[in-house]
Amino acid sequence: MRVLVVDNGGQWTHREWRVLRYLKVDTRIVPNTTPFEELGEVDALVLSGGAPNVGSETARMGNNGQYLDRADFPILGICAGMHFMAIHLGGSTGPAVRAEFGRTRLFVDQADELFSGLPGQFDVWESHNDEVKTIPEGFEVLAHSDTCPVEAMRSLRRPLYAVQFHPEVENTEFGEDIFRNFLKVVEEWHR
Amino acid sequence: MFDSQVFVEEKVAEMRERIPGKAVIACSGGVDSTVAAVLVDRAIGERLLTVYVDTGLMRQGETEHVRGTFDKLGLHYKMVEAGQEFFAALKGHTDPERKRKAIGERFIRVFEREAKAFGAEFLVQGTIAPDWIESGDGVRDTIKSHHNVGGLPKDMSLKLVEPLWDLYKDEVRQVARHLRVEVSERQPFPGPALAIRVIGEADEESVRVVREACAIVEQELEAASEKGAMVRPWQYFAVLLPVQSVGVQGDRRAYGRTVAIRSVESVDGMTAAFSRIPYDVLERISLRITNEMKANVNRVVYDITHKPPATIEWE
Numbered sequence: 001m002r003v004l005v006v007d008n009g010g011q012w013t014h015r016e017w018r019v020l021r022y023l024k025v026d027t028r029i030v031p032n033t034t035p036f037e038e039l040g041e042v043d044a045l046v047l048s049g050g051a052p053n054v055g056s057e058t059a060r061m062g063n064n065g066q067y068l069d070r071a072d073f074p075i076l077g078i079c080a081g082m083h084f085m086a087i088h089l090g091g092s093t094g095p096a097v098r099a100e101f102g103r104t105r106l107f108v109d110q111a112d113e114l115f116s117g118l119p120g121q122f123d124v125w126e127s128h129n130d131e132v133k134t135i136p137e138g139f140e141v142l143a144h145s146d147t148c149p150v151e152a153m154r155s156l157r158r159p160l161y162a163v164q165f166h167p168e169v170e171n172t173e174f175g176e177d178i179f180r181n182f183l184k185v186v187e188e189w190h191r
Numbered sequence: 192m193f194d195s196q197v198f199v200e201e202k203v204a205e206m207r208e209r210i211p212g213k214a215v216i217a218c219s220g221g222v223d224s225t226v227a228a229v230l231v232d233r234a235i236g237e238r239l240l241t242v243y244v245d246t247g248l249m250r251q252g253e254t255e256h257v258r259g260t261f262d263k264l265g266l267h268y269k270m271v272e273a274g275q276e277f278f279a280a281l282k283g284h285t286d287p288e289r290k291r292k293a294i295g296e297r298f299i300r301v302f303e304r305e306a307k308a309f310g311a312e313f314l315v316q317g318t319i320a321p322d323w324i325e326s327g328d329g330v331r332d333t334i335k336s337h338h339n340v341g342g343l344p345k346d347m348s349l350k351l352v353e354p355l356w357d358l359y360k361d362e363v364r365q366v367a368r369h370l371r372v373e374v375s376e377r378q379p380f381p382g383p384a385l386a387i388r389v390i391g392e393a394d395e396e397s398v399r400v401v402r403e404a405c406a407i408v409e410q411e412l413e414a415a416s417e418k419g420a421m422v423r424p425w426q427y428f429a430v431l432l433p434v435q436s437v438g439v440q441g442d443r444r445a446y447g448r449t450v451a452i453r454s455v456e457s458v459d460g461m462t463a464a465f466s467r468i469p470y471d472v473l474e475r476i477s478l479r480i481t482n483e484m485k486a487n488v489n490r491v492v493y494d495i496t497h498k499p500p501a502t503i504e505w506e
Contacts (some may be wrong), residue, residue, distance in 0.1 A: 007330060008330070009330035009331045009332070010331070011324055011325070011331070011334065011461065012461060013324075013331075014320050014324055014357075015459075015461060018359070022192055022193070031330070032330070050330065050331075051331070051332045060330075101497070101499040101500035102464075102496075102497030102498070102499055102500060103464065103497060125462050125499075126499075127499040127500070166462075169461060169462040170457070170458040170459055170461070170462055171457075171462040171463070171464060171497075
């Protein structure tokens with residue numbers, strides 16, 4: 001299986017690459033300026049987080065829009081990757097009512113797919129100033145925290161998933177399981 | 192998972208190819224640079240000179256300790272005394288980025304001199320992933336310029352070789368254990384050393400004060416861990432703050448400095464949680480610092496911030 005990590009300038013982009021590598025996936029980090037056709041044979045993408053304020057600095061998000069428009073394979077957006085996915089597909093983002101940094105309690109609302117086999121609540125690690133205000137049409141919320149209503153979402157029509165927190169860092173509980181669940185989705189999709 | 196045996200085999204072969212001539216390695220005696228030294232030593236042997244720089248910013252007894260490590264490892268090494276040079280470069284600088292860049296440049300000037308004397312054109316560094324990630328690049332913000340990446344002067348002439356580029360601390364430790372390098376369990380200690388544990392200008396006097404405080408924090412936390420009162424934290428030290436406060440010592444008014452204790456749990460340094468140190472251990476540290484260092488410090492605080500939003504070191 002080949003899963004590329006799209007680098008949106010996150011502190012933990014390389015951690016996403018590490019987790020995928022540990023899960024025995026053929027993976028590589030690519031700049032977000034890579035044209036869609038140059039991604040080559042790929043089974044899924046991870047859109048990393050990053051410093052851009054996605055609402056006002058869309059240029060810094062490179063070709064993420066192209067990937068979302070043309071991909072016929074699963075995509076997992078993380079943090080800024082999630083914000084971009086929300087805006088690009090008709091939802092909205094804005095400054096978080098309360099920013100979340102470090103440990104946050106996550107409450108799972110939909111336990112299938114991404115959160116399959118995991119407890120109903122657990123601790124995750126966060127680092128965000130903005131949040132998703134409205135999810136795109138055809139999406140559903142999968143998890144929330146006390147101060148952030150959209151901690152995870154997915155499309156009901158396409159294999160698009162996104163999380164606000166960071167499953168790729170060590171301090172997030174069950175982070176590797178969330179990646180493993182996403183890879184299961186990818187495997188099913190290509191079956 | 193990470194396979195240290197495969198990593199070592201691949202890197203030794205790669206280093207042999209990359210370095211046709213002579214090289215110097217910048218080695219602090221910490222986990223990263225010592226592992227890099229052993230790897231490259233395996234690849235090119237006597238064509239590698241291991242250079243340790245005593246920046247004047249090192250911890251108590253560090254230089255002697257490192258000498259012992261190098262002797263045991265049988266490295267071909269040189270210890271360079273450069274304290275005055277580093278303090279001169281730090282003079283007047285209070286901004287953390289200016290301090291880090293001044294140190295980064297000094298290191299390179301020392302290595303250029305040593306490389307020239309040894310006839311080397313390559314500089315090996317124990318750079319690991321967090322160093323270049325946090326230093327920033329075209330798409331990533333600069334969180335802090337690590338001396339070995341973001342702190343390098345633009346006009347440096349040595350060719351860089353960095354065999355641990357994609358690894359994190361836990362992976363480097365696995366390599367160290369595989370190579371049977373005993374530094375594998377040492378706590379991380381950044382290259383800018385005690386200079387970034389003095390907030391504000393790092394002059395000789397302030398560095399001396401924070402060195403003493405760091406030694407107390409290390410001794411007490413290590414003693415408590417050995418007794419089983421707690422698990423030894425991932426990284427633990429003292430920071431000297433530019434804050435004075437009022438106290439009372441033996442019925443006399445005191446107006447002394449403040450030391451912050453920092454101790455975190457982490458795996459890779461990219462995220463961290465503050466350590467839940469037992470109160471009686473914190474108390475012992477506080478009593479020792481305020482009593483033994485009474486001329487300088489009359490207040491001790493404990494940093495209870497995770498990373499993010501803080502970083503592990505304060506600068």
